[in-house]
Amino acid sequence: METEQINSYLDTAGNMIIEYAPKVLAAIVILLIGIRIINKVVSMAIKSMSAKGIGGDLAPFLGSIVGIGLKILLVFTVAGILGIDVAAFVGILAAASFAVGMALQGSLANFAAGILIIIFRPYKVGDWIQVPGEFFGQVEEIQIFNTIMVTPGHKTLIVPNGEVINGVVTNYSVKGHIRLELSFLMAYEESFPKLKGIISDALQGLEYILDEPKPQIGIESYDTHNIIVAVRPYVAPDNYWEATFEVNERIKNALSANGIRMAYSEGVELGSIGE
Structure with a gap:
C-alpha cells in the first residue's frame, strides 16, 4: 500500500x-x-x-x-x-x-505639485522668487515635496510645493534683470531738471547698475512738503541689495555735493516752486 x-x-x-x-x-x-x-x-x-x-x-x-x-x-x-x-x-x-x-492626502498633493514644478519649471535652482504667503528668497533646492529657499538674511524657508503651485509665483530671475524701486525727496523750490541731471550722473559707472535697460528718473507724486522723485535703475537679481546700498550712498553724496536742499516735516513753511 x-x-x-x-x-x-x-x-x-x-x-x-x-x-x-x-x-x-x-x-x-x-x-x-x-x-x-x-x-x-x-x-x-x-x-x-x-x-x-x-x-x-x-x-x-x-x-x-x-x-x-x-x-x-x-x-x-x-x-x-x-x-x-x-x-x-x-x-x-x-x-x-x-x-x-x-x-497621506496632503503629502500626495505636495508630491503632485512637485511633479508639475519639475515638468513646467516656473522656476529653477538659483532663481529669486516670491511665492504665496509673501515668502521671498533664492531657490536652493527643489525637492519632491518641498521647495527650499534662502532669504537675503540667510534664513532657510521650506515651502510645501502644494502651496507654491496653488498661488501666484513671482520669478525675479527669468528676465535676467530687475528694477530697483527707489524714491527720493525734493523740495518744491528745487529745479527738477537739475536734480534729474545730478542723479543721472551719479548712476554712471556704478558697478551693479546695468546700462540696458536705461535707468528711469521721474516725478512720482507730491506731498505737503516734498516732491517724491522715483529712481528706477536695473540690476541683476543677484546684486539687488548691493546695488540698493550703492545707489542710495552715491545719490546722497551727489545731492550733498551739489547743495540740494530738502524740506522737513516739522512745522509748515511756504516756499516757491522751482522749474
Whole structure:
C-alpha cells in the first residue's frame, strides 16, 4: 500500500514538473531579462532628466519611482505566466493604495505639485522668487515635496510645493534683470531738471547698475512738503541689495555735493516752486 502511495506521489510530482517546469523556466527567464531591461530604462530616464536640468538628488528619486512601477508590472506578468490569479493581489494593492492615499492626502498633493514644478519649471535652482504667503528668497533646492529657499538674511524657508503651485509665483530671475524701486525727496523750490541731471550722473559707472535697460528718473507724486522723485535703475537679481546700498550712498553724496536742499516735516513753511 505504501509503495502504491509513493508511486502515486511520484507520478503526481512528475506530472506537475512536466506541466509547470516550462512555465517556471519561462517566468525565471522573463524575470531576469525584465529586471535588466528595467534597470536600463531607469538609467536612461535618470540621464535624460539630468540633461534637462533636474537636480542630482531628484532625478534618481524619480527614476526609482519609475523602476518600482515597472517592477510591479513585471511581477504581475510573471505571476500570470505561472497561472497565479493576480486579481486578488490587484484588489489588495488597490485597497492598500487607497488607504495610504487617504492618510497621506496632503503629502500626495505636495508630491503632485512637485511633479508639475519639475515638468513646467516656473522656476529653477538659483532663481529669486516670491511665492504665496509673501515668502521671498533664492531657490536652493527643489525637492519632491518641498521647495527650499534662502532669504537675503540667510534664513532657510521650506515651502510645501502644494502651496507654491496653488498661488501666484513671482520669478525675479527669468528676465535676467530687475528694477530697483527707489524714491527720493525734493523740495518744491528745487529745479527738477537739475536734480534729474545730478542723479543721472551719479548712476554712471556704478558697478551693479546695468546700462540696458536705461535707468528711469521721474516725478512720482507730491506731498505737503516734498516732491517724491522715483529712481528706477536695473540690476541683476543677484546684486539687488548691493546695488540698493550703492545707489542710495552715491545719490546722497551727489545731492550733498551739489547743495540740494530738502524740506522737513516739522512745522509748515511756504516756499516757491522751482522749474
